[in-house]
Every structure is written in structure tokens, then in C-alpha cells.
Amino acid sequence: MAALLTGLVSSTLYAQRTRQASLSAEKLAASVAPFFAAADLEALEDPLNNAAADAGGRILLIDAEGKVQLDTLSQLEGTRTSVPEAVTVLSGADSRSYGIHPMNENDHAALCAAAMVYDGEIIGAVLISTPVTELRQAIQEVESQLLTVFIVVAGAALMAALIFAFTLTAPIKALTRTIRRMGKGDLTARVDVQTSGELKELADSYNIMAEKIENFDQSRSQFVQNASHELKTPLATMKLLLENLIYQPDMPAELRAEFMQDMNNEIDRLSGIITDLLTLTQMDAEQTPLTLKTVDFTALCEETLHALQPAASKANLTLDDHLARNVSLMADESKLSQVVYNLIDNAIKYTPEGGKVIVNLHTDSRQAVLSVHDTGIGIPEKDVPHIFDRFYRVDKARSRETGGTGLGLSIVRQMVQLHGGEITVESASDAGSVFTVTLPVRKGDA
Numbered sequence: 001m002a003a004l005l006t007g008l009v010s011s012t013l014y015a016q017r018t019r020q021a022s023l024s025a026e027k028l029a030a031s032v033a034p035f036f037a038a039a040d041l042e043a044l045e046d047p048l049n050n051a052a053a054d055a056g057g058r059i060l061l062i063d064a065e066g067k068v069q070l071d072t073l074s075q076l077e078g079t080r081t082s083v084p085e086a087v088t089v090l091s092g093a094d095s096r097s098y099g100i101h102p103m104n105e106n107d108h109a110a111l112c113a114a115a116m117v118y119d120g121e122i123i124g125a126v127l128i129s130t131p132v133t134e135l136r137q138a139i140q141e142v143e144s145q146l147l148t149v150f151i152v153v154a155g156a157a158l159m160a161a162l163i164f165a166f167t168l169t170a171p172i173k174a175l176t177r178t179i180r181r182m183g184k185g186d187l188t189a190r191v192d193v194q195t196s197g198e199l200k201e202l203a204d205s206y207n208i209m210a211e212k213i214e215n216f217d218q219s220r221s222q223f224v225q226n227a228s229h230e231l232k233t234p235l236a237t238m239k240l241l242l243e244n245l246i247y248q249p250d251m252p253a254e255l256r257a258e259f260m261q262d263m264n265n266e267i268d269r270l271s272g273i274i275t276d277l278l279t280l281t282q283m284d285a286e287q288t289p290l291t292l293k294t295v296d297f298t299a300l301c302e303e304t305l306h307a308l309q310p311a312a313s314k315a316n317l318t319l320d321d322h323l324a325r326n327v328s329l330m331a332d333e334s335k336l337s338q339v340v341y342n343l344i345d346n347a348i349k350y351t352p353e354g355g356k357v358i359v360n361l362h363t364d365s366r367q368a369v370l371s372v373h374d375t376g377i378g379i380p381e382k383d384v385p386h387i388f389d390r391f392y393r394v395d396k397a398r399s400r401e402t403g404g405t406g407l408g409l410s411i412v413r414q415m416v417q418l419h420g421g422e423i424t425v426e427s428a429s430d431a432g433s434v435f436t437v438t439l440p441v442r443k444g445d446a
Ligand SMILES: Nc1ncnc2c1ncn2[C@@H]1O[C@H](COP(=O)(O)OP(=O)(O)OP(=O)(O)O)[C@@H](O)[C@H]1O
Pocket: 342, 346, 347, 350, 351, 374, 376, 377, 378, 379, 387, 392, 393, 394, 395, 399, 403, 404, 405, 406, 407, 408, 409, 410, 432, 433
């Protein structure tokens, strides 16, 4: 670009010079031709000297053979000249010719030749030589200035490109580093991206995903920890009972029978936990597809209430129900039955003697709503958000008495969600609880 521009500038300046020089050379040639033809060189000497002084250069008159007839510096008279410009015009190839020639190391001269024509014949040439050192210096200056400007511009462009590339790749590099860290097992790795736009969005989404993976990993190990703990407790109890039986062979038969009964209970409890765990993990892995069919929800509630009636009576509780007739929906019967069972079972377990448990079922065109009320111990506000978590129990000591593991509600919620429904709870300490399950009644179900 710089070269192109300086080339343009210098050729424009030279062209201007050429036009001026050629015009004055032509004029001069026309005016001196008659005198030259008449070989009246003396008459020309003064005007030519003046003209040379005006132009700040030197003028030569050359005859048709190329011999210098007059030199305003009086040096070359009588010599033959082979200046290309003069040769060109004398040969008739052109009426004028122009060129720049070096004079010595620093100086250049512009030579301009014009043909002297007399009676239609070329009788010689006028050659004007003017120094162009200044012009060349000016051009060189322009050249160097342009070059400086272009170096600065190119440098700035390069810097800008580097900065741009850096800002673009830095977040990607940061993201790659974090992904590698995470790949090596550091789940706490997060990207810190300062940019905005798409890359920030990408980094944010990545961080959200990383957060979820970390939480998932934590809850999984928590789950395994809790599960092992829950399984260990009945095993420890059984070992204790068994050791008693082994080391006291002469134990009274009654006590022995009681120990055996306790062990049997522990085994029941153990297998109950294992069944729950299996149910949960199968639902997690989506290995248990719902076997949907039309279920008479009213009948299902009645059966469950019937099954739990003895437990309620034993605990001295009133079990009441208000069930809408013929509520049917598309559902997996055994899972739905577990939902109802667990909720009523909890209500009975966590309601002290003399209390009340009421089961309501009603429906509209879109959904069936089952609610289980109790007048029991309730759930403290701080525990409410957690009661659907696996192994979560409000009062561990108390639920051990009742044999709870804290898996019931998490199974219930998962089953309800599998059916596209939702479960909510309203409760407070000592104020009883209401668990409400809403299930969609699909078109054509009712
Ligand atoms: N109706 C209720 N009234 C008061 N607290 C309840 C009620 N239902 C559940 N809870 C509290 O929520 C906890 C979790 O209930 P969940 O049914 O998941 O476990 P669980 O009954 O202890 O054991 P599991 O049902 O696995 O045998 C219970 O331990 C209890 O503290």
C-alpha cells in the first residue's frame, strides 16, 4: 500500500513537472527555430541565458546531427550528445521527450527535449536540463512519512488482532482447563469468565451443569452412606440377639422365643428397607415402566383404609373418609396403592392416641385430588422442605420406635411424579398435617 501510494504521488508530481517542462521546451523550440535555421546563434545567446536562469537550469541547442551548437554553460559546444531525449526528438519518433537522470550521487536532473522544426523539417532540438533534487527530496520525505504511518497502522492492527484473539480464546481456554479438571474428578471446578455474550452464556451453562453434577454426586454418596447405615443397624441388633442365644445355652425358653421374635422383626425390617431401596433405584434408573390401566381410585382407597383399620384401632385412632364415588384414572395400580398406603400409614404412625385421620378424595374433569389429614404431631417448619428427601426423618429416635427409615415419602413423591402428578404438604409442629396428592385424569379415563 505504502509503495503504491508513494508511486502514485511521485508519478503525479513528475507528470506535473513534465507538462510544465515540455511546454516551455516546445515554446522555446518554436521561438528559436528561425534563428537556428539562419545560423544566427549569437542573437540567441542572451535570450537563452535568460531563459536558463529563469528555469534555474541549463539549455542546449543541438543540431540535426546531434552536435551541441550552444550550451548556456558554454561547456559542451561542439561535442556530440547521446542524451536519449535528444535522440528521440531528432529521430522524429516524438516531438518532445522527457526523463530524469542522475547527475551525481545526490543530484538528479530532469531533461526535456523538444524538436525545432523549420519548413517542415527537424533542424535540431532544444534540451532543457533542470535540477530536480528538491522534488526528489520532497517525494522521499512523503515516502518515508507514509512508511512511518503504515508501520504504525500495521503495528496497531497487529496489536488489535492479538488482543482480540486473546480475549476470544482466553475464555475458551479457561473452559477447557475446567473441563479437564472436572474430567480428572475435581467436581468443584468452575469457570470464571469475565467476557459477555455467547461465551459467557456457555460458561454459565457449564457452571450450572457442573453444579448439578456435583450435587448429584454428593447426594449419591450421601445415599450410599445412609443406606449402609440403615442396613447396619438391624444387622447389629440381630448379631447381639444371636450372641445372647449362642453364649447363654441355658436361657429360659420364653426369653429365647422373645429373642427369636425380635430377630424375626429385624429381618422384616431389613427386607423392608431393601425392598424400598430397590424400588427407589429402579425408579431412578427408569427400569420400572408404569403398567397403566384404568384404576378405580375410590375402590383402591377403600381397600387401603380397610387394610390399615386394625393399625388405627390399635393406636386408638378414628379413621374417617370422604371419598367421591367412581373416581377412575389411568395409573399403575400397585404404585398408586403404595402412595395411598404410605400416606395413611404415616398419618397413623405420627398421630398420638385419641387422634383422627381423615382421607378425602374428590375430582373434577382434569384431576383427582387425594388428601390425608391427621391431628398428629405435625412437622416443624424447618423440616417441611426435607421430608421428601431419602432417609429424612424429623425425629430419628421416635421413628425408630415406629420402625420408619425415612424412605416412604421419597418413594411416594417419585411415584406421584411418574404419574404426572404432584404432592404438597401443609403442616406445623403439633398442628397435624395435610398431605395432598393431585393426579391428572387423562382424557377418556373417567
Ligand atoms: N403425617 C405425618 N405427621 C408428622 N410427621 C410426618 C408425617 N408423615 C411423615 N412425617 C415425618 O416425615 C418423615 C419422613 O416420612 P417417611 O414416610 O418418608 O419416613 P418414615 O415414615 O419415617 O419411614 P418409612 O415410611 O420409610 O417407613 C417421618 O420420619 C416423619 O418425621
